[in-house]
Amino acid sequence: MAIPPSPESGRGQRVYGWLDERLGLTTVWNTTLARMVPKTNWFYTFGSASMILALLQGITGMLLTIYYVPSPDHAYDSIQYIMNDVTFGWLIRGLHHWGATLLVIVVFLHMLKSYFVGAYKYPREITWLTGGVLLLVVLVMGFSGYLLPWNQKAYWATSVGTAIAGAVPVIGPFLERVLRGGNEIGAVTLARFYGLHIWWVPIIVLAMIGAHLYLVIRIGITAPPERDE
């Protein structure tokens, strides 16, 4: 337990001491941010970069929902409105659009680094698995978001993407109908993709990032391999 600050200590310190005794702030700080890590290199920053980009996607995405309208009649116009009339709308959409591409690249680089340092081996197998789910859900985020502007590119890309799902043996046609919400791409597809994009997938992303970080903190990270002399 934290040592209570003496009466001579400043007010800030007394408030901190009061909170620390109840919330264990120092312990949380020591286990999460002040923990010992091996000497690493720049390749080890891709994980934190992925996390910051995911956070940025969350914030810019929430801002976009203020003006975006997920219906075939209004989706395209609402994006035009965001780009041309909303103050800094172009910036928020630009960050979200390019952030998505960058996130996929950075997550992939993070996975490559983890592979090359052998971080998928004992005892980090589950860290690797939660990472694998994260890569998948980041891709689903990108795919579901692509339809939302409801322009020609979005429509045809989703036609092709869902048709590819339709080519899976046995369950393909079922999968395609579930994704499209019918035989054609229309209002139900847009509603489904929007639901996936703002609820289903982000909840999985949050849960997986939580599990991933818990394991990174619990087990610690690998030291970069050294050359045998």
Ligand code: HEM
């Ligand atoms: C949104 C996606 C992801 C986020 C936010 C994320 C975040 C992080 C962070 C902050 C670390 C600790 C620092 C580091 O070693 O880089 C880490 C470690 C790790 N991640 Fe990820 N990660 C993601 C995706 C993935 C993927 C796709 C994989 C592999 C399939 C993966 C596998 C691992 C492994 C094995 C470690 C331990 C690395 C070591 O011990 O050296 N992660 N992750």
